[in-house]
Amino acid sequence: MNAPQERPHPAPTPLTEPYWSACRTGRLVIQRCAGCRRYVHFPEPACPFCRGTALGFEPVSGRGHVLTYTVIHRPFVPGFADLAPYAVAWVELVEQPGLRAFGGIRGCPTDGITIGMPVAATFTDLPGFGPIPDFRPLGPEERDGRSPATPRATRSCPARAAPDDHGPVEPRRAGVRDVGERPRESTPPPQPEHIRRRATSAAESTPAPRRPP
Numbered sequence: 201m202n203a204p205q206e207r208p209h210p211a212p213t214p215l216t217e218p219y220w221s222a223c224r225t226g227r228l229v230i231q232r233c234a235g236c237r238r239y240v241h242f243p244e245p246a247c248p249f250c251r252g253t254a255l256g257f258e259p260v261s262g263r264g265h266v267l268t269y270t271v272i273h274r275p276f277v278p279g280f281a282d283l284a285p286y287a288v289a290w291v292e293l294v295e296q297p298g299l300r301a302f303g304g305i306r307g308c309p310t311d312g313i314t315i316g317m318p319v320a321a322t323f324t325d326l327p328g329f330g331p332i333p334d335f336r337p338l339g340p341e342e343r344d345g346r347s348p349a350t351p352r353a354t355r356s357c358p359a360r361a362a363p364d365d366h367g368p369v370e371p372r373r374a375g376v377r378d379v380g381e382r383p384r385e386s387t388p389p390p391q392p393e394h395i396r397r398r399a400t401s402a403a404e405s406t407p408a409p410r411r412p413p
């Protein structure tokens with residue numbers, strides 16, 4: 201029996217190092233533009249909304265809902281065989297409409313994942329690298345509270361609900377109302393082209409979890 205292959209590691213750059221450093225302390229931080237105050241993810245050298253270059257990293261709640269996901273049954277990337285079947289998802293964070301993060305869904309059977317499912321960031325140790333962010337289902341007792349997300353990977357998954365029980369709309373709106381630190385907008389900010397491309401390619405054929413470069 202061959203030894204399990206090591207999973208590929210993220211390769212932090214000067215641009216993404218603050219993101220990974222925060223992960224090592226169990227915090228999810230997202231780039232935010234000092235000019236227009238919009239969050240930007242994945243990290244960029246310039247704001248895709250206003251082209252400003254004053255971008256810093258700020259902690260976020262880690263909460264959001266599943267926009268879309270896919271289940272990988274036959275991993276083609278070395279090191280993921282022991283995970284299969286596993287799910288990866290685009291998650292819209294509550295801080296801003298269209299603010300999408302990518303990660304695995306942990307602590308939940310893959311057939312228990314639903315579009316619109318409330319989730320929170322959790323950190324999984326990648327051997328040889330350190331904590332990397334994934335998402336876990338948000339328990340019913342956590343959805344109404346304001347307590348910050350706790351980094352733990354195991355949790356019972358809520359039973360699959362009927363489509364009418366929780367669509368993608370209400371969880372997102374509830375989360376947006378919780379923020380309260382930016383002016384409400386009648387329409388979401390435009391989604392940068394590069395994020396739309398990534399979302400499309402991830403939904404169509406994602407072989408393994410992708411991380412910021």
Ligand SMILES: [Zn+2]
Nearest residue numbers: 233236247250
């Ligand atoms: Zn900006």
